[in-house]
Amino acid sequence: MIFKVLNYGGNLKMKNVMRWVAVLFLLGGMTSAWSAGIEFRQVTTGVYAYVGPLTDRTPENLGLNNNIGLIDTSEGWVFVDSGAGDLAAKALEKAAQKIKSQPVVAVVNLGSQDHRWLGNDYFARQGAKIYAYQGTVATQKKMFAQLQSSLVRKVPALKGTKMKTADKVLDAEQNSFSIGGVAMQLNFYGDAHFPGDAVLWLPKQQVLFTGDIVYVDRMLGIHPWSNVVSWNAAYQSMRALPAEFVVPGHGRVTNWQQADAETGDYLAKLVETMTEEAENFSGVGAAVSANVNWPAFKHLKHYDSWHKRNLNRAYLQIEASL
Ligand SMILES: [Zn+2]
Incomplete structure (x- = not known):
């Protein structure tokens, strides 16, 4: 023409x-809109992050509405989480190869939510070793079928993904190891968004990949299988790490100040307020309606759809534990 x-x-x-x-x-x-959309940005020398959109999973984002880390080592790339299935993992791999063409030698899983590990099978087939904390692996095995079917309802192209859990299952609460000359520590501080959620700490670079223990820019979500009390405690223990860069599970790469303001303070307030309400036998309806308006967190995306749900679930969990 x-x-x-x-x-x-x-x-x-x-x-x-x-x-x-x-x-x-x-x-x-x-x-090429989508492949162009997956882009890793440098956090500090040799460390990169893909920051996913704050929306839900869609066919366009291939379920990659979360953050993924990428570490350059002398042996090749190490991914921090593997994306929501084969297609997502492939797109992540392509984005890494744009920075440097080298093999993916390992994937470290921080959690068991779909977009953290359903790309494991793809990367394992390319020769990568999968690392994860034992509690993470236990949840992955338990929830695979459920995660996979609800993901495929939103992103049909991800159907057929096979379950692949870690080759190197780490049992301690703090696991130090090194891949291609980069020292790493996979730490477990307590069940959080999912049972067995862990974090990856790079002591030399002072980068902390928090997985879903930290959300910024958007409201975090308490699920029926989340544990609000131990999530709050896990956050407080993890807070002792002298991180210069915090790569959250969702939202921009940030620092402790924003993580405290948008996750730490919120969890602490949830636990404190709902414990008081439960101890006073307020009832879940009254406890929720008395707390719908928390101005310090209203700027967070999805506040309207998640805050009430979070109050509700926190109250019920805490009430059941009294
Ligand atoms: Zn997530």
């Missing part, structure tokens, strides 16, 4: 040429 337009020549027709060029450019852009 470009030829046809070119054959006409003339100034007026030049406008048409430009229009076609623009249309073709747009079409080209659309087909």
Whole structure:
């Protein structure tokens, strides 16, 4: 079609040429829109993060509405979490190869939510070793079928993903190891968003990958299987790490100040307030309606849809434990 337009020549027709060029450019852009959307940004030397959108899982984002870490080592890439299935893992791998073409030698899983580990099978087939804390692996095995089916309802292209858990299952609460010259520590501080959630600490780079223990920019979510009391305690223990860079599970790469303001303070307030309400036998309805308005957290995305649910679940969990 470009030829046809070119054959006409003339100034007026030049406008048409430009229009076609623009249309073709747009079409080209659309087909590569998603792969262009996955981009790792440098956190500090040799450490990168992909920051996922704050929306839900969609066919367009391949379930990658979370953050993923990437570490450059002398042996190759190490991924911190593996994405929501084969296609997502492949897209992540492609984005890493854009920075440097080298094999993916390992994946460290921080959690058992779909987008943290359903890409394990893909990376294992490329030769990567999977690392995870034993409590994470236990939850992954227990929840695989449930996670997979609810994910596929939202992102049908991810169906058929196979379960693959860690080759190196780490049992201690603090596990120090090194891959390709980079010292790492996989730490467990307590059940949180999911049972067995862990964090990865890079002591030299002072980078902390928190997985879903920290959310910034958006409201965190208490699920029926989350443990609000131990999540709060886990956050407080983890807080002792002298992190210069905090890569949260969701939201921008940040520091302790924002993590405290948007996760630590929220969890502490949830536990404190709902413990008081439960001890006073307020009843869940009254406890929720007395606390719907927490101005310090209203700026967080999804506050309206998640805050009430969080209050509700926190009250019921705490009441049941009294
Ligand atoms: Zn998540």
